[in-house]
Every structure is written in C-alpha cells, then in structure tokens.
Amino acid sequence: MVEESLLTEDVRAHIGKTADRGLARVTPQALLRASETYFGAPWEPAPAHGEPVPGIVVAALETESFGLEMPSVMPNSLLISNEWQFERQLRMGEELEVQARLADISERFGGRFGYSLYFRSEVEFREPGTDTVVARSSQTMMQYDAASAAGGGDEE
Amino acid sequence: MSVDPATLQEGVELPPLEVAPGLGQVIRYCGMAWAFPPFFYDAEAARAMGMPGTIVPGPLKLGIVYRAVHEWLGDAGWIRQVRTAHRRPDRTGRPITVVGQVARVYEEDGARRADLELLIINEEQQPSVRAFAVVEFF
Numbered sequence: 001m002v003e004e005s006l007l008t009e010d011v012r013a014h015i016g017k018t019a020d021r022g023l024a025r026v027t028p029q030a031l032l033r034a035s036e037t038y039f040g041a042p043w044e045p046a047p048a049h050g051e052p053v054p055g056i057v058v059a060a061l062e063t064e065s066f067g068l069e070m071p072s073v074m075p076n077s078l079l080i081s082n083e084w085q086f087e088r089q090l091r092m093g094e095e096l097e098v099q100a101r102l103a104d105i106s107e108r109f110g111g112r113f114g115y116s117l118y119f120r121s122e123v124e125f126r127e128p129g130t131d132t133v134v135a136r137s138s139q140t141m142m143q144y145d146a147a148s149a150a151g152g153g154d155e156e
Numbered sequence: 157m158s159v160d161p162a163t164l165q166e167g168v169e170l171p172p173l174e175v176a177p178g179l180g181q182v183i184r185y186c187g188m189a190w191a192f193p194p195f196f197y198d199a200e201a202a203r204a205m206g207m208p209g210t211i212v213p214g215p216l217k218l219g220i221v222y223r224a225v226h227e228w229l230g231d232a233g234w235i236r237q238v239r240t241a242h243r244r245p246d247r248t249g250r251p252i253t254v255v256g257q258v259a260r261v262y263e264e265d266g267a268r269r270a271d272l273e274l275l276i277i278n279e280e281q282q283p284s285v286r287a288f289a290v291v292e293f294f
Contacts, residue, residue: 033188037181038219054226055235056219063190079214083239084222139215146206 006073006117007107014071019100023128024064026053026094034060052089058125058137061098065123068100073117074143080118085136096125096134103138114148158230161268161293166258170272173224173254177212182248185216196248211245212252214285221274221287224254233293236269241286246278253277256287268293 024030028046034056035043047053090096104120118140125135159168179197186192194201195210202210218240225235246252256274263269269292276285 033184034219037184037188037216038223040181052234054222055238056222059215059219060188063188079242081239081241082215082218083237084218085237086235089234 005107007105011071011073011105014102015105017102019066019068021097021099022064022066024061024096024098026057026090026092030060031057047092049093051092053092055084055086057090058084058135062123062137065098065100068102068121070119074145076144076146078142080140080142083138087134090135095128097128099124112149113144116142116144118142158232159228161232164258164261164270166260168258170224170228170256173227174251175220176249176251177216178249182212182216185213189215208247210248212248214242217276217285221254224256225272225289225291229291233291235289236292237290239288243286244282244284246284251279252284
C-alpha cells in the first residue's frame, strides 16, 4: 500500500514536455476512416475542398503526432477520460501542425483504486507556423497498483 | 432530424442511440488510431488481464457519443466539444445506449450554444460513461 506521494520532482519534471511537431492534412481519406469507424458509413455528403468537416476527423489525424514519453511509475493503468475540443470547424484540405504534450500530472490518495497518479496528455492541432490552437484531443490515464485496489464503487 | 435553436429549451431529451460495437468496429478503430492493445481484439489476452472478454476502447465511445449528438443536431450547428468520463468497461458486441438532454442554452461570444449532459447505459442499465458536449448553432 502506497502511503507516500510518488509524485516526485523527477516525475513532475515531465509536466509540460512536448513531442516534436508533426504535420497533418485534412483529407477525404482521413474523414472516411473516422466516419466508417464511428458512424459505420462514409460521411454524406462528402465535403468539398475548403468546406467544414466533422470533428471526428481529428481521431484519424492524431497519428501524425510524434509519441510522447510517459513516465511509468505504477504497475497498472486505466483510461479515465477523453475529450475533443474545437475552436472552429476544421476544413477539408487544410494543413495542421500536430503536437503531443503532457499537460499535467496529479495524484489521489484513497478511493477505489488506492493511491493513484493521473496523467493528462493532449494533442494540439495548430495553424501551421503559429501558436493558434484550432483543436485539441486530450486524455487522462490513471496509474495504480491493482494489488492495493479495494474494488467496488465507481471511480470519480 | 434537426433541432430548432430558437425554441430549444433545457431538459429537452436527445433521441437514444443504441449501438453494439462489434469486433470489426473495434479493429477499424485500432487501425485508424494505430493503437493495438491486445485486450481490444484478443479474448484470451483480455481474460489473462482479468477482463471477462474484449472491451470497447474508451476513445471509440467518445466518437459514439459524438455520433449521438450529431444525429440529434443535424445541420442546425456544429459540435464544439465532447468529453467522456469512463466509469466501467463495455464488452464488445453488447448493446449500449447513448442518452442525453439539454442542460443549458445560452449566448456566448456572439453565438447561441447549448450544453448537453449524456450517459452511455449498458445492458444492465448501468452508466458506463458520463459525457458532456457543447454545440454551437448556425
């Protein structure tokens, strides 16, 4: 049972770290992959060049980001939450810079899983050559020790 | 269908969306995301990790919530945000239902927007996901 914080300075030092910037383009193929994955069919009507596309396309573009080094502190991990945010609609054919970032690490004592660490990472989509973020895909992973988990109840 | 932002009120319910994400859909997700944890598609691997069988990836459920919101919204607007908090795993091939309602309708930055509160309910009628979305009307 962990009773002391594992959120050490070494672990905290990862907060804010970024991967190299990648480049992605909103293409009919990316929209097709996302649409067939989530909707089970191609997107209709297919957006023409310059027309707005549904936000689901970011799921197919995230793979253009470079990997992010995530500290492995505890033996088990679990996905806690996911989010897509958009400052504006993306458009067919536009090019975007994609970059992964470890946004935050926090800890929790007690609860269903015992002591746990929360890692929130983001992939930002920016207008090329600028810091203007147009979309963000984020997730929070929890690291915990299954041997210390109490079981029962929901995790908040 | 499409909503009418002029008359939309808090408490309006979205039509439920029932789906049963199968192994094929999960594999499509893995290929798109280039993410291949074996417990998503290999029942033996899932059982070895203490799971009852393969499970639906959490990020796939984010997209399913997006779909439920889109099918309600139609061409009346666009989705600015969708967020899912995962409460319990959902087994591959089992029916799940997205339900939701309008929590708030408001003006912000010169646009008419609505906050939505949603749930994914499993076949035991337990919430497996709590979700939130923001839509902006044209």
